[in-house]
Amino acid sequence: MHPYAVSNVRSQIISRLLKEVILAFSPEGALAQGIKGYKPRPQQLTMAQAVADTLDSPKGKLVLEAGTGVGKTFGYLIPALLSGKQVIVSTGSKNLQEQLFYKDIPALLRMLDIAPKVALLKGRNNYLCQLRLQQQLDDAQSLEAQTLDDLLRVQQWATASVDGDLGMIATVSEQSPALGLVASTRETCIGKRCEFYEQCFTRNARLKTLDAKIIVINHHLFFADWVLKDTGFAELLPKADMLVFDEAHQLPDIAVSYFGQQLSLGAMERLLGRIEDVYLNELRDTGQLGELARRCMSRLTDWVQECLQTAQSDWRVLLADKNIAGRSWQLLEEFQALQRLLLAHVGRSELLDDCFEKWLEYLTKLKQFLDCDNPSAAYSLELTGRLPLLRMAPIDVTRECQQLFNADCRWVFTSATLQVNRELRHFAVGLGLQDCREMILDSPFDYQRQALFCVPRQLADVRSDSDYQLQRLVSICLEAISAAKGRTFILFTSHRMLERVALELRGRCNFPLLVQGSAGKQSLLKKFRQLGNAVLLGTGSFWEGVDVRGHLLSCVIIDKLPFVSPDDNLYRARAAELHRRGGDPFNDISLPQAVIALKQGFGRLIRDEHDRGVLILCDNRIVNRPYGSAFLNSLPPMARTRDLAKAMKFLHEIK
Template identity: 75%
Template sequence: MADAVAALLAKKTFAKTEPQHSSAKANSAAQATAKATPTATEKPIKPLVLEAGTGVGKTFAYLVPALLSGQQVIISTGSKNLQEQLFYKDIPALLELLQISPKVALLKGRNNYLCQLRLEQQLNGAQSLDERVLDDLLRIQLWSASTSDGDLGTIASVSEQSNALPLVASSKDSCTGKRCAHYDSCFTRKARQKTLDAKLIVVNHHLFFADWVLKDTGFAELLPDADALVFDEAHQLPDIAVSYFGQQLSLNSLTRMLERMEKLYEADFRDTPQLGELIRRLMTRLRDWGMNLTNRDLQDWRMVLADKTLASQSWQLLDEFHSLERVLLGNVGRHDDLDDYFEKWQELTGKFNHFLACDNPQAAYTVEPSKDLPLLRMAPIDVTKECQALFNADKKWVFTSATLQVNRSLAHFSKGMGLKDCDELILDSPFNYQQNALFCVPRQLGDVRSNSDYQFTRWLEICLQAINAAKGRTFILFTSHRMLEKTALALQGRCHYPMLVQGTASKQSLLKKFRQLGNAVLLGTGSFWEGVDVRGKLLSCVIIDKLPFVSPDDNLYRARANALSQRGGDPFRDISLPQAVIALKQGFGRLIRDEQDAGVLILCDNRIVNRDYGAAFLNSLPPMARTRDMARVVHFLEQIK
């Protein structure tokens, strides 16, 4: 019934057919969204913002009407896992059930596809490769002859952690377009072509925004101009929008570009020694400069520019960029690859110049750690205007997730997305949380911000009590890597169940092992708070160290907080609190995944019960039974067989 209710709700967004409702909830849902169905004299359909709790059935709710509407619909997800679940499992099941066969397409970011040119280049330079990498490249070559789509995620003969995969993945930096010998068979190009006339297109949020940015700047489009767009896992959109309406420059991408130039110089431009000299000198200076940023641990880019030594080195580096640009310009026309490198180097130089100018007071400029060399990022503190231009266009928009509301209101999400005039609806989960879930904030907790020995000792006692009562089958979720590492070290030898720690293997490998073991304890930070689906008795307990407030030292938060304070706003109430509420709901969402699940959520942060703002968290969580008594927790867990 829950699936049918949600399906009728979503159908109003795509078609004008009047559904027949068979429950009070169905009637109220239909009435709440009837405004979204225009008549000949009404205005265009408003965007729909919908929180649908776990178990409501929102996936089928939007897929069924999308498939039956006859319109072109784009479904955008927040994770690759959900994207693949929709395309390979849910959509085929519905097509068989409905006995229809519209064209459906799956499109991922280009780095998910094999680049035949890069594979060829890597094999040509095989003598310099590690033996294991070469072995994987040969497996990829064998697979490439049989794959129809070139999706690297589907290759079973090579580990997802293989160092060979990044070497052959399609990338914008290395793409030569129509000049490529593999252009006609290019997997990335063919994947994009399939979307043009497909009725249902499954993408992810990053790809959607990348497409919009390309359209806005006048470059080639990735996606067709569809009739309707559905964003599942929509709670991720605000952060993703910030990254795409901002700008970033990877020092590693600069290094890779210089390495490609050096190979071209060695092969075809030895008659231009100045080119080789500039490339080698710039590679050395860029690496030294990047390592200096890493060693100084400066996260605020404005602090880098305020340091006279670092600022001077940065401007000298830009001079070297321009010198190389001039030499490349002087050789344009001699080689197609050099012409391509010149255009890309101009773009990278422009980005670096933008960061040195640092002239946008309404943005946060940060230096972020990355593999090898750091990443420079500029993030606007407010993207509502950009979102208004995008989401208020003349088409149908649906934003849905299990975690959008804060204190029973969707206003925080709608406002952040620039949705001034939209329909909003909250559909609560049909699960019996009062009976199947217990929420505990243990007594005798110290101040979580104190980092005292007492607090940590109490924390370990609670973890061990719960783990033993649950016979493993526990997630421990952290708000910081430092606390995770400290806890993992302290639990060694004291936890008598298999312990899986984030960072020791890939996320998917850890989850696979957790399911296989059946009695494991998994310790994780941010990436394990959402997008993780462990059903049944394999997971009976989720322990969270503290409320997931953003760090006050976070550069983007500080920039937003300062701007909001200047307008008379309250940064804690308007920024920090809503973000923490949604993050906590995501953490809890790992526990109860279907109507048969049962388990305990333990939060070791008493601010939720002794601070006024705690009510916002409690009102946003499902209606679980509550306790502060660990003895009741132990008894509850022991009953889950």
């Protein structure tokens, strides 16, 4: 057996795939020849062998945490590419999806000297809809000058685009409202009746997956099309030999959203706008249609404003208000009147027929939310844009996931943050995974030398929300920022604390401040890298999926342990159900989720073997509460201190 082979292979007989994988990672293999300064990593080879072993199994499930620096991307891609089998790779973000398709996979294909067909597939709203573009340009007189200019740029780009991916337009800002006007959407798609059906970018992107060996998608797309079987796409996405989920720690939360129900009130408003357009352009003899569509839009807006004025997101609590409940049922009656009118005109317009079908679907969902009769679900009103989203989230998706992941296929779930207290049980149980192989591969980085973890003394109780707590946090931030010469992330568990600290730092911090909300995420990160001495303040979305390497980031400060809010609707529903079953909501829900989130936050700091940095946690519960050991055992083995001066000295020494 090759010296780099591990002992726990499934069979004494080394398969062809396993031999090729071992050779690819060897000192004389494809990676060594293609990457300057390549050094074999035992953990990476162990992972690749485990993935190859899963591919060689009739029905395999592998749950694998690969710490930062293991090189998990190549660890699963190389066996997938060498296997010759059809493999779907699902990622947690579009950024990673594009990195795999445009960078990592092409590089590996050159090194391995193979040429399997590879396909990239995104959600439909990432693709240009040629019909919507034509409709917008036909109605150009109603558009603002800048929006029209952007649409003309889109039109020019579309003539040369191969895939219609709106994310590839360099001449139009990603914040431009023009992109939303021409993106493909389910509610505006008319299928085979469309004059652009044969050239449709969304349709052709899906067709390309049929004979591709490697298909790169994302988790939302996987659940939307495998669970909901959205508009027949499940028939086009092949039944692959294996599915690999990178950033798999996101799966439980995403599964909850797709096994539940949601109703976009914004989508309802847009559909009402389409109905009014049909009246204006096709059925001018039906004045009642336009009048009723406009009245429904007005009533919808008024009703939403009334709901939002309560500042209440728990849908059950909202409906307990007799006034809002009464107005809600009146709104449904108004919508049903429009439904009856649409039915009376079925057959007169293909566009109106399509609107009628979608309106029926929306009303069915709205009725379900007004009935609000599923005791095993949490109902919420979520503000996601100008108009909110109604969401029903199941308390437990274990049974649904169990049915899904027991399908006749091979499965690999990997991430840098899956284990809690050195166990993968929490993740496996949450997804209903049975008979799965579990593996934890620690990072090869020298954390004792590269990183220092500091929990300063004299911290206030983070639950007190006192002025002392704020001023102590600000004082620590200012001292650390000065020692690190900027180059700092400050991560918060709430927008409120972020805003309070940002206000205190303005005028007192001698380095550029970049605050979440002042610009888009990617814009802020780009500026952070360009400046070289900036301080970035962020919440949730900056805790993961952010890669700043080298001397640009030397310090990460976290305000407190990232426990879920006890007021969160889904958490309260889950906790109540767990209590009924005799479980412990804190140990079974809150603690594991917080451990994973803290690991994600720390993961921003040390990105390669040359990075050095300090993690400062301003929450002493990690050292004076019994559950603190679960956090400490789950974090990499950094040097630790409670002496802030030692942390400052460490920062001063980083060049």
